[in-house]
Amino acid sequence: MIRSMTGYARTELKKNWGKAIWEIRSVNQRYLEIHIRMSEEFRELEFAVRQYIRSNLDRGKIECYLKFEGGYKKEEKIILNKNLIKKILNTIQWIKLHINEGNINFLDILKWPGVIEIKRDNLDEIKTEIFSSLKFTIKKLIEVRVHEGILLKKIIEERLDLIKYEIKKIKIQLPKVLKLYKEKLFLKLKESQIFIDKTRFEQEVLLLIQKIDISEELDRITIHIAETISIINNIESEPMGRRLDFIMQELNRETNTLASKSINSYITAATIEIKVLIEQMREQIQNIE
Template sequence: MPVYSMTGYAQALADASAPSVPDPAPAPRAGSGLAVDIRAVNSRFLDLAFRLPDELRGLEPALRELLVGRLKRGKVELRIATREGSETAWPQPQMEQLAALARLEGSVRNWLPQAAPLSVHEVLNWCRGGGSAVRSDDQVLALARTALDGLVDARAREGAKLVEILQSRIARLRELAAEAGPLLPQVVARQQQRFLERWQDALAAADGGGSIPADTLRDRALTEAASYAIRIDVAEELGRLNAHLDEIERLLKKGGELGKRLDFLIQELHREANTLGSKSAALELTQISVEMKVAIEQMREQVQNIE
Protein backbone atom coordinates (compact mmCIF):
# COMPACT_ATOMS: atom_id res chain seq x y z
CA MET A 1 0.00 0.00 0.00
CA PRO A 2 1.43 3.44 -0.85
CA VAL A 3 2.55 6.01 1.68
CA TYR A 4 0.60 9.22 1.13
CA SER A 5 1.69 12.78 1.68
CA MET A 6 -0.92 15.17 3.06
CA THR A 7 -0.06 17.84 0.50
CA GLY A 8 -1.27 17.90 -3.09
CA TYR A 9 -3.36 19.63 -5.74
CA ALA A 10 -5.59 18.46 -8.58
CA GLN A 11 -8.08 19.98 -11.01
CA ALA A 12 -10.77 18.62 -13.30
CA LEU A 13 -12.46 20.68 -16.03
CA ALA A 14 -15.53 20.13 -18.20
CA ASP A 15 -17.50 22.11 -20.78
CA ALA A 16 -21.03 22.77 -19.62
CA SER A 17 -22.36 22.06 -23.11
CA ALA A 18 -20.76 18.63 -23.40
CA PRO A 19 -23.19 15.67 -23.19
CA SER A 20 -20.86 13.80 -20.85
CA VAL A 21 -17.93 14.56 -18.55
CA PRO A 22 -14.68 14.75 -20.56
CA ASP A 23 -11.22 13.92 -19.31
CA PRO A 24 -9.62 16.62 -17.14
CA ALA A 25 -7.34 19.01 -19.00
CA PRO A 26 -4.33 20.90 -17.64
CA ALA A 27 -5.57 24.27 -18.91
CA PRO A 28 -9.02 25.85 -19.49
CA ARG A 29 -10.62 25.35 -22.88
CA ALA A 30 -12.70 27.75 -24.95
CA GLY A 31 -16.29 28.07 -23.88
CA SER A 32 -17.94 27.96 -20.47
CA GLY A 33 -17.98 25.07 -18.05
CA LEU A 34 -17.12 23.81 -14.59
CA ALA A 35 -13.77 23.64 -12.78
CA VAL A 36 -13.25 21.50 -9.68
CA ASP A 37 -10.07 22.25 -7.72
CA ILE A 38 -8.88 20.31 -4.67
CA ARG A 39 -5.97 21.51 -2.54
CA ALA A 40 -4.55 19.73 0.51
CA VAL A 41 -1.97 20.71 3.12
CA ASN A 42 -0.83 19.32 6.47
CA SER A 43 -3.18 18.96 9.42
CA ARG A 44 -3.39 16.72 12.49
CA PHE A 45 -6.91 15.69 11.47
CA LEU A 46 -9.13 15.72 8.38
CA ASP A 47 -10.33 19.31 8.00
CA LEU A 48 -12.63 19.90 5.01
CA ALA A 49 -13.65 23.23 3.49
CA PHE A 50 -15.92 23.84 0.49
CA ARG A 51 -16.13 26.83 -1.84
CA LEU A 52 -19.25 26.26 -3.94
CA PRO A 53 -21.56 28.40 -6.07
CA ASP A 54 -24.92 29.02 -4.39
CA GLU A 55 -26.72 26.71 -6.82
CA LEU A 56 -24.46 23.80 -5.82
CA ARG A 57 -24.62 24.19 -2.03
CA GLY A 58 -26.92 21.20 -1.84
CA LEU A 59 -24.09 18.96 -3.06
CA GLU A 60 -21.88 19.61 -0.04
CA PRO A 61 -22.99 16.48 1.92
CA ALA A 62 -22.30 14.24 -1.09
CA LEU A 63 -18.95 15.92 -1.72
CA ARG A 64 -18.03 15.60 1.96
CA GLU A 65 -18.85 11.90 1.90
CA LEU A 66 -16.73 11.50 -1.22
CA LEU A 67 -13.67 13.10 0.41
CA VAL A 68 -14.06 11.32 3.74
CA GLY A 69 -14.10 7.99 1.92
CA ARG A 70 -10.68 8.57 0.35
CA LEU A 71 -8.74 10.90 2.69
CA LYS A 72 -7.77 10.39 6.33
CA ARG A 73 -5.79 13.49 7.33
CA GLY A 74 -5.03 16.94 5.97
CA LYS A 75 -6.60 20.35 5.54
CA VAL A 76 -8.51 19.97 2.27
CA GLU A 77 -10.29 22.65 0.28
CA LEU A 78 -12.61 21.74 -2.59
CA ARG A 79 -13.54 24.64 -4.84
CA ILE A 80 -16.05 24.58 -7.72
CA ALA A 81 -16.33 27.46 -10.14
CA THR A 82 -17.92 28.13 -13.51
CA ARG A 83 -15.63 29.16 -16.36
CA GLU A 84 -16.98 31.70 -18.81
CA GLY A 85 -15.69 31.62 -22.36
CA SER A 86 -15.96 34.17 -25.16
CA GLU A 87 -19.31 35.62 -26.24
CA THR A 88 -19.24 33.49 -29.39
CA ALA A 89 -18.54 30.23 -27.58
CA TRP A 90 -22.20 29.29 -27.11
CA PRO A 91 -23.23 25.76 -26.14
CA GLN A 92 -25.00 23.34 -28.46
CA PRO A 93 -28.38 22.76 -26.77
CA GLN A 94 -29.31 19.13 -26.23
CA MET A 95 -32.78 17.79 -27.08
CA GLU A 96 -33.47 16.76 -23.49
CA GLN A 97 -32.49 20.23 -22.31
CA LEU A 98 -34.89 21.97 -24.69
CA ALA A 99 -37.69 19.53 -23.89
CA ALA A 100 -37.26 20.12 -20.15
CA LEU A 101 -37.19 23.87 -20.65
CA ALA A 102 -40.34 23.76 -22.78
CA ARG A 103 -42.17 21.83 -20.06
CA LEU A 104 -41.05 24.32 -17.42
CA GLU A 105 -42.09 27.31 -19.54
CA GLY A 106 -45.48 25.71 -20.23
CA SER A 107 -46.10 25.17 -16.49
CA VAL A 108 -45.18 28.76 -15.68
CA ARG A 109 -47.42 30.23 -18.40
CA ASN A 110 -50.34 28.05 -17.29
CA TRP A 111 -50.21 29.80 -13.94
CA LEU A 112 -48.95 33.16 -15.20
CA PRO A 113 -50.46 33.77 -18.66
CA GLN A 114 -48.95 37.26 -18.82
CA ALA A 115 -45.36 35.94 -18.47
CA ALA A 116 -43.12 36.83 -21.40
CA PRO A 117 -41.85 33.96 -23.54
CA LEU A 118 -38.21 32.97 -23.26
CA SER A 119 -35.76 34.60 -25.64
CA VAL A 120 -33.09 32.69 -27.58
CA HIS A 121 -30.43 34.33 -25.41
CA GLU A 122 -32.15 33.14 -22.22
CA VAL A 123 -32.49 29.62 -23.59
CA LEU A 124 -28.78 29.48 -24.49
CA ASN A 125 -27.78 30.81 -21.08
CA TRP A 126 -29.96 28.19 -19.42
CA CYS A 127 -28.37 25.42 -21.51
CA ARG A 128 -24.89 26.73 -20.72
CA GLY A 129 -25.73 26.38 -17.04
CA GLY A 130 -26.09 22.63 -17.43
CA GLY A 131 -29.74 22.13 -18.41
CA SER A 132 -31.46 20.08 -15.77
CA ALA A 133 -30.45 20.04 -12.13
CA VAL A 134 -30.08 16.27 -12.19
CA ARG A 135 -27.60 16.38 -15.05
CA SER A 136 -25.64 19.23 -13.40
CA ASP A 137 -25.35 17.34 -10.09
CA ASP A 138 -24.16 14.20 -11.84
CA GLN A 139 -21.60 16.19 -13.77
CA VAL A 140 -20.24 17.94 -10.70
CA LEU A 141 -19.91 14.72 -8.71
CA ALA A 142 -18.19 13.00 -11.62
CA LEU A 143 -15.77 15.91 -11.93
CA ALA A 144 -15.13 15.84 -8.18
CA ARG A 145 -14.28 12.12 -8.38
CA THR A 146 -11.87 12.82 -11.22
CA ALA A 147 -10.20 15.63 -9.28
CA LEU A 148 -10.02 13.47 -6.16
CA ASP A 149 -8.36 10.67 -8.12
CA GLY A 150 -5.78 13.20 -9.28
CA LEU A 151 -5.21 14.43 -5.74
CA VAL A 152 -4.71 10.91 -4.38
CA ASP A 153 -2.22 10.16 -7.17
CA ALA A 154 -0.33 13.38 -6.44
CA ARG A 155 -0.20 12.57 -2.72
CA ALA A 156 1.08 9.08 -3.49
CA ARG A 157 3.89 10.46 -5.67
CA GLU A 158 4.87 12.93 -2.97
CA GLY A 159 4.67 10.16 -0.38
CA ALA A 160 7.12 8.03 -2.37
CA LYS A 161 9.62 10.89 -2.27
CA LEU A 162 9.17 11.23 1.50
CA VAL A 163 9.87 7.52 1.93
CA GLU A 164 13.14 7.87 0.02
CA ILE A 165 14.22 10.72 2.29
CA LEU A 166 13.28 8.82 5.44
CA GLN A 167 15.10 5.70 4.28
CA SER A 168 18.28 7.71 3.72
CA ARG A 169 18.04 9.16 7.25
CA ILE A 170 17.41 5.71 8.71
CA ALA A 171 20.56 4.44 7.00
CA ARG A 172 22.52 7.36 8.42
CA LEU A 173 21.27 6.69 11.96
CA ARG A 174 22.27 3.04 11.68
CA GLU A 175 25.75 4.11 10.59
CA LEU A 176 26.06 6.42 13.58
CA ALA A 177 24.85 3.72 15.98
CA ALA A 178 27.40 1.30 14.53
CA GLU A 179 30.14 3.89 15.06
CA ALA A 180 29.12 4.50 18.68
CA GLY A 181 29.26 0.85 19.79
CA PRO A 182 33.03 0.23 19.37
CA LEU A 183 33.89 3.57 20.98
CA LEU A 184 32.68 2.54 24.43
CA PRO A 185 35.42 -0.06 25.20
CA GLN A 186 38.03 2.43 24.02
CA VAL A 187 36.65 5.13 26.32
CA VAL A 188 36.55 2.71 29.29
CA ALA A 189 40.14 1.55 28.63
CA ARG A 190 41.40 5.14 28.53
CA GLN A 191 39.59 5.97 31.76
CA GLN A 192 40.95 2.84 33.43
CA GLN A 193 44.51 3.96 32.62
CA ARG A 194 43.74 7.38 34.09
CA PHE A 195 42.51 5.74 37.30
CA LEU A 196 45.74 3.75 37.59
CA GLU A 197 47.86 6.84 37.09
CA ARG A 198 45.79 8.85 39.57
CA TRP A 199 46.08 6.16 42.25
CA GLN A 200 49.81 5.91 41.74
CA ASP A 201 50.27 9.68 41.99
CA ALA A 202 48.13 9.92 45.12
CA LEU A 203 50.01 7.14 46.89
CA ALA A 204 53.38 8.59 45.94
CA ALA A 205 52.42 11.97 47.39
CA ALA A 206 51.05 10.38 50.59
CA ASP A 207 53.99 8.20 51.71
CA GLY A 208 56.93 9.96 50.10
CA GLY A 209 57.33 7.65 47.18
CA GLY A 210 56.19 4.34 48.59
CA SER A 211 53.59 2.28 46.83
CA ILE A 212 51.11 -0.46 47.55
CA PRO A 213 51.16 -3.81 45.78
CA ALA A 214 50.46 -3.58 42.08
CA ASP A 215 47.63 -6.10 42.32
CA THR A 216 45.78 -4.02 44.90
CA LEU A 217 46.28 -0.89 42.83
CA ARG A 218 45.02 -2.60 39.74
CA ASP A 219 41.96 -3.99 41.55
CA ARG A 220 40.99 -0.55 42.80
CA ALA A 221 41.44 0.98 39.35
CA LEU A 222 39.42 -1.79 37.75
CA THR A 223 36.62 -1.31 40.30
CA GLU A 224 36.37 2.39 39.51
CA ALA A 225 36.59 1.66 35.78
CA ALA A 226 33.76 -0.87 36.06
CA SER A 227 31.58 1.64 37.89
CA TYR A 228 32.42 4.23 35.25
CA ALA A 229 31.60 1.80 32.42
CA ILE A 230 28.16 1.18 33.92
CA ARG A 231 27.44 4.92 34.09
CA ILE A 232 28.32 5.54 30.44
CA ASP A 233 26.96 2.31 28.96
CA VAL A 234 24.61 3.17 26.09
CA ALA A 235 24.08 -0.35 24.77
CA GLU A 236 20.42 -0.25 25.82
CA GLU A 237 19.88 3.10 24.12
CA LEU A 238 21.49 1.90 20.90
CA GLY A 239 19.44 -1.28 21.00
CA ARG A 240 16.17 0.60 21.43
CA LEU A 241 17.17 3.08 18.74
CA ASN A 242 17.74 0.28 16.24
CA ALA A 243 14.45 -1.34 17.27
CA HIS A 244 12.60 1.92 16.58
CA LEU A 245 14.30 2.17 13.19
CA ASP A 246 13.21 -1.39 12.40
CA GLU A 247 9.60 -0.48 13.22
CA ILE A 248 9.72 2.67 11.10
CA GLU A 249 11.02 0.68 8.12
CA ARG A 250 8.27 -1.91 8.63
CA LEU A 251 5.60 0.78 8.64
CA LEU A 252 7.01 2.45 5.52
CA LYS A 253 6.90 -0.88 3.67
CA LYS A 254 3.33 -1.52 4.87
CA GLY A 255 2.11 1.96 3.86
CA GLY A 256 -1.35 3.36 4.48
CA GLU A 257 -2.31 5.69 7.32
CA LEU A 258 0.82 5.81 9.49
CA GLY A 259 1.73 9.46 10.09
CA LYS A 260 0.70 9.51 13.77
CA ARG A 261 2.58 6.30 14.57
CA LEU A 262 5.67 7.58 12.82
CA ASP A 263 5.45 10.81 14.79
CA PHE A 264 5.45 8.83 18.05
CA LEU A 265 8.46 6.76 16.96
CA ILE A 266 10.37 9.92 16.04
CA GLN A 267 9.82 11.17 19.59
CA GLU A 268 11.25 7.89 20.92
CA LEU A 269 14.28 8.19 18.64
CA HIS A 270 14.91 11.69 19.94
CA ARG A 271 14.72 10.45 23.52
CA GLU A 272 17.35 7.77 22.91
CA ALA A 273 19.66 10.25 21.19
CA ASN A 274 19.27 12.66 24.12
CA THR A 275 20.12 9.93 26.63
CA LEU A 276 23.14 8.91 24.60
CA GLY A 277 24.31 12.53 24.60
CA SER A 278 23.85 12.89 28.36
CA LYS A 279 26.00 9.78 28.95
CA SER A 280 28.71 10.85 26.53
CA ALA A 281 32.15 10.82 28.16
CA ALA A 282 34.16 11.40 25.03
CA LEU A 283 34.09 13.99 22.30
CA GLU A 284 33.49 11.30 19.67
CA LEU A 285 30.28 10.13 21.36
CA THR A 286 29.07 13.70 21.82
CA GLN A 287 29.53 14.37 18.11
CA ILE A 288 27.65 11.18 17.23
CA SER A 289 24.78 12.22 19.50
CA VAL A 290 24.59 15.64 17.84
CA GLU A 291 24.57 14.11 14.35
CA MET A 292 21.83 11.70 15.41
CA LYS A 293 19.67 14.58 16.63
CA VAL A 294 20.14 16.41 13.33
CA ALA A 295 19.08 13.32 11.32
CA ILE A 296 16.10 12.70 13.62
CA GLU A 297 14.95 16.31 13.30
CA GLN A 298 15.13 15.98 9.51
CA MET A 299 12.96 12.86 9.79
CA ARG A 300 10.48 14.72 11.98
CA GLU A 301 10.05 17.42 9.33
CA GLN A 302 9.23 14.82 6.68
CA VAL A 303 6.93 12.77 8.92
CA GLN A 304 4.81 15.89 9.50
CA ASN A 305 3.81 15.62 5.82
CA ILE A 306 2.71 11.97 5.93
CA GLU A 307 -0.99 11.08 6.16
Protein backbone atom coordinates in the same frame (compact mmCIF):
# COMPACT_ATOMS: atom_id res chain seq x y z
CA MET B 1 1.49 3.11 1.30
CA ILE B 2 3.23 6.28 2.38
CA ARG B 3 1.40 9.43 1.24
CA SER B 4 2.20 13.09 1.57
CA MET B 5 -0.41 15.57 2.80
CA THR B 6 0.62 18.11 0.16
CA GLY B 7 -0.92 18.09 -3.29
CA TYR B 8 -2.98 19.87 -5.93
CA ALA B 9 -5.44 18.56 -8.52
CA ARG B 10 -7.63 20.26 -11.11
CA THR B 11 -10.28 18.79 -13.40
CA GLU B 12 -12.22 20.63 -16.08
CA LEU B 13 -15.50 19.11 -17.24
CA LYS B 14 -17.07 20.44 -20.46
CA LYS B 15 -20.59 19.42 -21.45
CA ASN B 16 -23.49 20.81 -23.46
CA TRP B 17 -24.85 22.32 -20.24
CA GLY B 18 -21.65 24.31 -19.64
CA LYS B 19 -18.35 23.90 -17.83
CA ALA B 20 -17.45 22.76 -14.29
CA ILE B 21 -13.98 23.05 -12.79
CA TRP B 22 -12.87 21.29 -9.60
CA GLU B 23 -9.76 22.55 -7.82
CA ILE B 24 -8.49 20.78 -4.72
CA ARG B 25 -5.49 21.90 -2.66
CA SER B 26 -4.05 19.92 0.21
CA VAL B 27 -1.44 20.94 2.80
CA ASN B 28 -0.22 19.38 6.04
CA GLN B 29 -2.46 19.50 9.08
CA ARG B 30 -2.59 17.47 12.27
CA TYR B 31 -6.15 16.34 11.56
CA LEU B 32 -8.47 16.36 8.53
CA GLU B 33 -9.81 19.86 7.92
CA ILE B 34 -12.10 20.38 4.91
CA HIS B 35 -13.15 23.69 3.33
CA ILE B 36 -15.62 23.58 0.44
CA ARG B 37 -16.73 26.44 -1.79
CA MET B 38 -19.34 26.11 -4.55
CA SER B 39 -22.26 28.05 -6.03
CA GLU B 40 -25.68 27.99 -4.36
CA GLU B 41 -27.35 25.79 -6.97
CA PHE B 42 -24.95 22.95 -6.06
CA ARG B 43 -24.94 23.59 -2.31
CA GLU B 44 -26.87 20.39 -1.60
CA LEU B 45 -23.87 18.45 -2.95
CA GLU B 46 -21.65 19.74 -0.14
CA PHE B 47 -22.48 16.98 2.35
CA ALA B 48 -21.79 14.22 -0.21
CA VAL B 49 -18.56 15.95 -1.28
CA ARG B 50 -17.40 16.24 2.33
CA GLN B 51 -18.20 12.59 3.05
CA TYR B 52 -16.39 11.41 -0.07
CA ILE B 53 -13.28 13.38 0.87
CA ARG B 54 -13.40 11.92 4.39
CA SER B 55 -13.65 8.39 3.01
CA ASN B 56 -10.52 8.85 0.88
CA LEU B 57 -8.26 11.17 2.90
CA ASP B 58 -7.31 10.90 6.57
CA ARG B 59 -5.23 13.98 7.31
CA GLY B 60 -4.50 17.39 5.85
CA LYS B 61 -6.10 20.76 5.30
CA ILE B 62 -8.25 20.35 2.17
CA GLU B 63 -9.52 23.32 0.16
CA CYS B 64 -12.08 22.19 -2.41
CA TYR B 65 -13.51 24.63 -4.98
CA LEU B 66 -16.16 24.12 -7.65
CA LYS B 67 -16.37 26.75 -10.38
CA PHE B 68 -19.44 26.41 -12.60
CA GLU B 69 -20.07 28.23 -15.89
CA GLY B 70 -23.47 27.19 -17.16
CA GLY B 71 -24.64 27.37 -20.71
CA TYR B 72 -28.18 28.68 -21.17
CA LYS B 73 -30.94 27.20 -23.31
CA LYS B 74 -34.06 29.01 -24.55
CA GLU B 75 -36.37 26.71 -22.63
CA GLU B 76 -34.56 27.38 -19.34
CA LYS B 77 -35.96 30.05 -17.05
CA ILE B 78 -33.94 32.78 -15.39
CA ILE B 79 -35.36 33.59 -11.97
CA LEU B 80 -34.42 36.82 -10.19
CA ASN B 81 -34.40 36.93 -6.41
CA LYS B 82 -36.10 40.34 -6.16
CA ASN B 83 -36.11 40.46 -2.37
CA LEU B 84 -32.34 39.92 -2.28
CA ILE B 85 -31.82 42.61 -4.96
CA LYS B 86 -33.85 45.10 -2.88
CA LYS B 87 -31.75 44.35 0.22
CA ILE B 88 -28.50 44.79 -1.74
CA LEU B 89 -29.71 48.10 -3.23
CA ASN B 90 -30.84 49.40 0.18
CA THR B 91 -27.45 48.50 1.65
CA ILE B 92 -25.58 50.24 -1.19
CA GLN B 93 -27.78 53.34 -0.84
CA TRP B 94 -27.13 53.45 2.91
CA ILE B 95 -23.37 53.18 2.36
CA LYS B 96 -23.47 55.90 -0.31
CA LEU B 97 -25.52 58.16 1.96
CA HIS B 98 -22.98 57.88 4.80
CA ILE B 99 -19.72 58.08 2.87
CA ASN B 100 -21.01 59.90 -0.25
CA GLU B 101 -18.96 57.70 -2.55
CA GLY B 102 -19.48 54.83 -4.98
CA ASN B 103 -21.78 54.07 -7.88
CA ILE B 104 -24.24 51.23 -8.34
CA ASN B 105 -23.10 48.69 -10.91
CA PHE B 106 -26.11 46.55 -11.81
CA LEU B 107 -23.98 43.89 -13.50
CA ASP B 108 -22.10 43.40 -10.23
CA ILE B 109 -25.41 43.02 -8.41
CA LEU B 110 -26.47 40.31 -10.86
CA LYS B 111 -23.23 38.42 -10.09
CA TRP B 112 -24.06 38.39 -6.37
CA PRO B 113 -24.59 34.79 -5.11
CA GLY B 114 -28.27 33.88 -5.10
CA VAL B 115 -29.48 36.87 -7.17
CA ILE B 116 -29.94 34.83 -10.37
CA GLU B 117 -31.15 31.27 -10.44
CA ILE B 118 -31.31 29.26 -13.64
CA LYS B 119 -34.18 26.80 -13.62
CA ARG B 120 -32.62 23.75 -15.25
CA ASP B 121 -34.67 20.68 -16.03
CA ASN B 122 -31.54 18.51 -16.16
CA LEU B 123 -30.02 19.76 -12.90
CA ASP B 124 -29.95 16.26 -11.34
CA GLU B 125 -28.06 14.94 -14.36
CA ILE B 126 -25.59 17.83 -14.12
CA LYS B 127 -25.01 17.17 -10.40
CA THR B 128 -24.32 13.49 -11.10
CA GLU B 129 -21.73 14.32 -13.74
CA ILE B 130 -20.11 16.97 -11.54
CA PHE B 131 -19.88 14.55 -8.62
CA SER B 132 -18.24 11.95 -10.89
CA SER B 133 -15.75 14.63 -11.88
CA LEU B 134 -15.02 15.22 -8.18
CA LYS B 135 -14.18 11.52 -7.74
CA PHE B 136 -11.72 11.73 -10.63
CA THR B 137 -10.16 14.87 -9.11
CA ILE B 138 -9.72 13.18 -5.72
CA LYS B 139 -8.07 10.24 -7.48
CA LYS B 140 -5.63 12.65 -9.16
CA LEU B 141 -4.92 14.33 -5.81
CA ILE B 142 -4.18 10.97 -4.17
CA GLU B 143 -1.79 10.10 -7.01
CA VAL B 144 0.08 13.37 -6.42
CA ARG B 145 0.22 12.71 -2.68
CA VAL B 146 1.49 9.16 -3.26
CA HIS B 147 4.19 10.41 -5.66
CA GLU B 148 5.40 12.96 -3.13
CA GLY B 149 5.18 10.30 -0.41
CA ILE B 150 7.63 8.16 -2.39
CA LEU B 151 10.07 11.08 -2.45
CA LEU B 152 9.65 11.59 1.31
CA LYS B 153 10.24 7.87 1.87
CA LYS B 154 13.53 8.10 -0.01
CA ILE B 155 14.66 11.07 2.12
CA ILE B 156 13.77 9.24 5.35
CA GLU B 157 15.57 6.07 4.23
CA GLU B 158 18.71 8.09 3.43
CA ARG B 159 18.66 9.63 6.92
CA LEU B 160 18.09 6.24 8.56
CA ASP B 161 21.08 4.80 6.71
CA LEU B 162 23.22 7.70 7.95
CA ILE B 163 22.04 7.13 11.54
CA LYS B 164 22.87 3.42 11.26
CA TYR B 165 26.33 4.41 10.04
CA GLU B 166 26.85 6.69 13.06
CA ILE B 167 25.63 3.93 15.41
CA LYS B 168 28.08 1.52 13.84
CA LYS B 169 30.94 3.98 14.37
CA ILE B 170 29.98 4.45 18.03
CA LYS B 171 29.82 0.68 18.62
CA ILE B 172 33.28 0.24 17.12
CA GLN B 173 34.70 2.97 19.35
CA LEU B 174 32.83 2.02 22.53
CA PRO B 175 35.19 -0.75 23.81
CA LYS B 176 38.19 1.52 23.20
CA VAL B 177 36.49 4.40 25.01
CA LEU B 178 35.62 2.26 28.05
CA LYS B 179 39.15 0.86 28.18
CA LEU B 180 40.64 4.34 27.99
CA TYR B 181 38.25 5.55 30.68
CA LYS B 182 39.36 2.72 32.98
CA GLU B 183 43.02 3.56 32.39
CA LYS B 184 42.43 7.24 33.17
CA LEU B 185 40.75 6.36 36.45
CA PHE B 186 43.62 4.12 37.44
CA LEU B 187 46.15 6.82 36.53
CA LYS B 188 44.33 9.44 38.59
CA LEU B 189 44.23 7.17 41.63
CA LYS B 190 47.92 6.44 41.20
CA GLU B 191 48.78 10.15 40.95
CA SER B 192 46.68 10.97 44.01
CA GLN B 193 48.49 8.21 45.93
CA ILE B 194 45.23 6.85 47.26
CA PHE B 195 45.62 3.23 48.18
CA ILE B 196 42.86 0.87 47.03
CA ASP B 197 43.13 -2.86 46.48
CA LYS B 198 42.72 -4.24 42.96
CA THR B 199 39.44 -6.04 43.64
CA ARG B 200 37.83 -2.92 45.09
CA PHE B 201 39.15 -0.87 42.20
CA GLU B 202 37.64 -3.28 39.65
CA GLN B 203 34.26 -3.15 41.43
CA GLU B 204 34.19 0.65 41.49
CA VAL B 205 35.22 0.85 37.85
CA LEU B 206 32.51 -1.64 36.91
CA LEU B 207 29.86 0.47 38.66
CA LEU B 208 31.04 3.63 36.91
CA ILE B 209 31.16 1.95 33.52
CA GLN B 210 27.61 0.65 34.01
CA LYS B 211 26.45 4.24 34.59
CA ILE B 212 28.06 5.50 31.40
CA ASP B 213 27.40 2.43 29.27
CA ILE B 214 25.31 3.40 26.22
CA SER B 215 24.77 -0.07 24.77
CA GLU B 216 21.12 -0.10 25.83
CA GLU B 217 20.43 3.27 24.18
CA LEU B 218 22.17 2.14 20.99
CA ASP B 219 20.04 -1.01 20.92
CA ARG B 220 16.84 0.99 21.39
CA ILE B 221 17.77 3.40 18.62
CA THR B 222 18.43 0.41 16.36
CA ILE B 223 14.99 -1.02 17.24
CA HIS B 224 13.29 2.33 16.48
CA ILE B 225 15.09 2.50 13.14
CA ALA B 226 13.84 -1.00 12.26
CA GLU B 227 10.29 -0.01 13.27
CA THR B 228 10.45 3.13 11.11
CA ILE B 229 11.60 1.11 8.10
CA SER B 230 8.78 -1.38 8.69
CA ILE B 231 6.17 1.40 8.79
CA ILE B 232 7.29 3.28 5.67
CA ASN B 233 7.43 0.00 3.71
CA ASN B 234 3.87 -0.90 4.68
CA ILE B 235 1.86 -1.29 1.45
CA GLU B 236 -1.47 -0.71 3.23
CA SER B 237 -3.15 2.67 2.72
CA GLU B 238 -3.55 3.38 6.45
CA PRO B 239 -2.12 6.73 7.66
CA MET B 240 1.30 6.46 9.26
CA GLY B 241 2.30 10.06 9.96
CA ARG B 242 1.32 10.06 13.64
CA ARG B 243 3.10 6.74 14.31
CA LEU B 244 6.26 8.00 12.63
CA ASP B 245 6.08 11.25 14.60
CA PHE B 246 5.89 9.25 17.85
CA ILE B 247 8.93 7.17 16.89
CA MET B 248 10.88 10.37 16.13
CA GLN B 249 10.09 11.54 19.67
CA GLU B 250 11.39 8.24 21.06
CA LEU B 251 14.52 8.42 18.90
CA ASN B 252 15.15 11.95 20.11
CA ARG B 253 14.71 10.88 23.75
CA GLU B 254 17.19 8.01 23.41
CA THR B 255 19.68 10.29 21.66
CA ASN B 256 19.43 12.84 24.48
CA THR B 257 20.27 10.07 26.96
CA LEU B 258 23.14 9.05 24.71
CA ALA B 259 24.49 12.60 24.77
CA SER B 260 24.18 12.88 28.55
CA LYS B 261 26.22 9.67 29.04
CA SER B 262 28.90 10.52 26.51
CA ILE B 263 32.44 10.68 27.93
CA ASN B 264 34.24 11.02 24.64
CA SER B 265 34.28 13.83 22.06
CA TYR B 266 34.07 11.31 19.22
CA ILE B 267 30.84 9.82 20.60
CA THR B 268 29.51 13.31 21.34
CA ALA B 269 30.09 14.39 17.73
CA ALA B 270 28.36 11.25 16.42
CA THR B 271 25.43 11.85 18.78
CA ILE B 272 25.02 15.43 17.57
CA GLU B 273 24.99 14.18 13.99
CA ILE B 274 22.27 11.66 14.89
CA LYS B 275 20.18 14.43 16.49
CA VAL B 276 20.49 16.54 13.33
CA LEU B 277 19.40 13.59 11.16
CA ILE B 278 16.41 12.87 13.44
CA GLU B 279 15.30 16.51 13.21
CA GLN B 280 15.57 16.39 9.41
CA MET B 281 13.38 13.28 9.36
CA ARG B 282 10.89 14.83 11.77
CA GLU B 283 10.46 17.87 9.51
CA GLN B 284 9.70 15.60 6.54
CA ILE B 285 7.35 13.41 8.57
CA GLN B 286 5.22 16.48 9.36
CA ASN B 287 4.09 16.24 5.72
CA ILE B 288 3.14 12.56 5.83
CA GLU B 289 -0.52 11.57 6.09
